[in-house]
Amino acid sequence: xxxxxxxxxxxQVKIVYYGPAMGGKTTNLVQVHDHVQTNAxxxxxxxxxATSSDRTLFFDFLPIEAMTIKGFKTKxxxxxxxxxxxxNTTRQLVLRGVxxxxxxxxxxxxxxxENVESFQNLMDNLAAQKLNLAEIPYVLQYNKRDxxxxxxxxxxxxxxxxxxxxxxxFAGTAHKCEGVFESLxxxxxxxxxxxxxxxxPQYA
Amino acid sequence: xxxxxxxxxxxxRQLDDALAEFIRQAxxxxxxxxxxxxxxxxxxxxxxxxxxxxxxxxxxGAFMASQTIxxxxxxxxxxxxxxxxxxxxxxxxxxxxxCLLAIIFTSQTGLGIVKYYSSNVASSIAxxxxxxxxxxxxxxxxxxxxxxxxxxxxxxxxxxx
Numbered sequence: 001x002x003x004x005x006x007x008x009x010x011x012q013v014k015i016v017y018y019g020p021a022m023g024g025k026t027t028n029l030v031q032v033h034d035h036v037q038t039n040a041x042x043x044x045x046x047x048x049x050a051t052s053s054d055r056t057l058f059f060d061f062l063p064i065e066a067m068t069i070k071g072f073k074t075k076x077x078x079x080x081x082x083x084x085x086x087x088n089t090t091r092q093l094v095l096r097g098v099x100x101x102x103x104x105x106x107x108x109x110x111x112x113x114e115n116v117e118s119f120q121n122l123m124d125n126l127a128a129q130k131l132n133l134a135e136i137p138y139v140l141q142y143n144k145r146d147x148x149x150x151x152x153x154x155x156x157x158x159x160x161x162x163x164x165x166x167x168x169x170f171a172g173t174a175h176k177c178e179g180v181f182e183s184l185x186x187x188x189x190x191x192x193x194x195x196x197x198x199x200x201p202q203y204a
Numbered sequence: 205x206x207x208x209x210x211x212x213x214x215x216x217r218q219l220d221d222a223l224a225e226f227i228r229q230a231x232x233x234x235x236x237x238x239x240x241x242x243x244x245x246x247x248x249x250x251x252x253x254x255x256x257x258x259x260x261x262x263x264x265g266a267f268m269a270s271q272t273i274x275x276x277x278x279x280x281x282x283x284x285x286x287x288x289x290x291x292x293x294x295x296x297x298x299x300x301x302x303c304l305l306a307i308i309f310t311s312q313t314g315l316g317i318v319k320y321y322s323s324n325v326a327s328s329i330a331x332x333x334x335x336x337x338x339x340x341x342x343x344x345x346x347x348x349x350x351x352x353x354x355x356x357x358x359x360x361x362x363x364x365x
Contacts, residue, residue: 003243007216012243037360047258049265058265061242063257066359077242077261093268097241177361185358 002099002191004072012075014097015187018122019104020114021055021083024143024174028104029062029078031177032184036064056082059094066188076188083118092125100191101138102183104174105160107150112159119160133163137190140169141183146176215336216246219329223248226325230318232309233292237329238264239303251308263306267296286315297322300330 002013017025026048033046044063051057060080067074081091103122105115126132142156153171161169168186172179223235227249234249236256244260267285274282283298288311295307295318305326309318 001241003239003245004210005216005245006211007213008246014241014243032359035361037362044255044257047262058269061258061261063261064359075257077257079242079261089272090269093265093272096268097239097243181359181361188358 001097009072010075011069011072012077013099013191014077014079015100015102015184015191016094016098017078017080017102017104018091018095018118019083019143020106020111020118021085023083023104023106023111023115023118024141024172025080025083025104026050026054026056026060027143027174028102028141028172028180028183029060029080031174031180032064032078033062035177035181038064038066042066055084056080057087058082058090074192078184085117085121088121088125091121092128095125095129098131098136100187101136102141102187103138103160104141104143104172105156107142107144107156107171108147109149109151112151112156115156116159134165137187137194139167139183139186139190141172141174141179142169143172143174143179145171145178146173210340211245211336212339215332218332219246220248222325222328222332226307226321230307230309230321231313232307232318234308235325236260236263236306236308237299237303238306240264240268240301245303249308254308259306263294263296264304267298267304284319288315295319295322297326299326300333303329303333305329 002011004011017028019025029046033043036043042065047061048056049058062078064076064078065073066076079094081094103119123133126136140161142153144150157169161167170179170182172183174180219237226232227235232249234247234251236247236259237245238260239245242261242264244257247256270282270285274280285296287294291311293309293311293315295315297305299305305322307318307322
C-alpha cells in the first residue's frame with residue numbers, strides 16, 4: 001500500500017502490470033521508460049530480472065516521479081510480474097503492497113484461455129493477501145491489436161470485463177507505444193482518486 | 205492489510221536518529237528501512253550515488269524470495285539474508301511484518317558486529333513504525349487541488365522528433 005512521508009513530502013505508490021506470458025507487460029514498461037517526458041532525475045533505470053532469453057524471471061522495475069501536489073512529490077513504482085504459469089510464487093511476492101493494476105491481455109484469439117486463466121490467477125493471488133479487485137483500482141489493456149487474428153474488443157470485454165463494475169479498457173499495440181500511456185494515466189487517475197476519497201486532515 | 209499510511213516528521217526523525225547511531229556503532233556504510241512491498245522509507249549513511257530506490261525494491265524482492273524458500277522447507281526463522289562481496293556486503297534483517305532493514309558495510313567490518321547492533325536498532329525501528337501505524341490507520345492524502353481531468357497533471361509522452 002502507498003506510503004505517505006510527511007518529512008520528505010513524498011507519496012509512493014506501486015502499480016503492477018499483470019497478465020499472461022508474452023502478453024506485453026515488459027514492453028509496456030520499456031515504452032514508458034523510453035517515451036515518458038520527465039524532468040531530469042525523475043526517471044529511474046528500468047531494471048529487468050530476466051532469463052537469458054529475455055523472459056521475465058522475477059520482475060521488471062521502473063521508478064518514476066510524476067506530478068507534485070501541494071509540495072508533495074508523487075513517486076510511482078512500476079512493476080511487472082512473470083507471466084509464465086510456473087512462476088506463481090513470484091507473482092504473489094510482486095503483488096505485495098500493490099496500489100493499482102494494469103492487466104495486459106493478449107488479443108489473439110488463441111490466447112483467450114490464457115487471458116482468462118491469468119485473470120483468475122490475479123484474483124486468487126490477491127485473495128491470498130486478503131485483497132480483492134473490488135478494492136484495488138485496475139484497468140485492462142487489450143494488447144497486440146496490430147496482429148491479424150485478434151478477438152473483437154467486445155468479446156474481450158465479455159471475457160475479462162464482465163464483473164459488477166466495468167473498468168476502463170484500452171486497445172493497445174505496446175511495441176508502437178499505442179495504449180501504453182492511456183492505460184498508465186487511467187490507472188494513475190483511478191488510484192489518486194481513491195486517495196482523494198480517503199483524504200483526511202493532515203498532520204502539521 | 206497492515207500498512208504505513210502516513211509517516212510524520214517525528215517518525216522520520218526518530219528513525220533517522222536510530223539509523224545514524226547504528227551506523228556509528230556498527231561501522232556500516234549505510235542503512236535503509238524498506239517496506240516489504242519495495243518502498244524505501246528512509247535511509248542514512250554515506251552512500252554517494254547509489255540508486256537507493258532500486259536497491260530498496262531489489263532488496264525487498266530478494267528477502268521476500270528467501271522468506272518463501274523458508275516456507276517451502278518448513279522453516280519459520282529465515283529472518284535475515286546476507287550477501288558477501290569482495291569489497292561490500294549486504295545484510296537484510298526483518299524489522300516487523302511490514303518492514304526490513306538493509307545494511308551495507310565494507311569487508312573490513314565484521315558481520316558479527318553488524319548483527320549484534322542491528323538487532324537492537326531493529327527493535328527501535330519496529331517500535332516507531334508501530335506508533336505510526338496506530339496513530340492514524342486510515343490516514344490519507346489531501347489531493348483536493350489536483351485536477352485529474354487535466355492531462356498535464358499526468359504522465360506525458362515525448363513528442364516525436
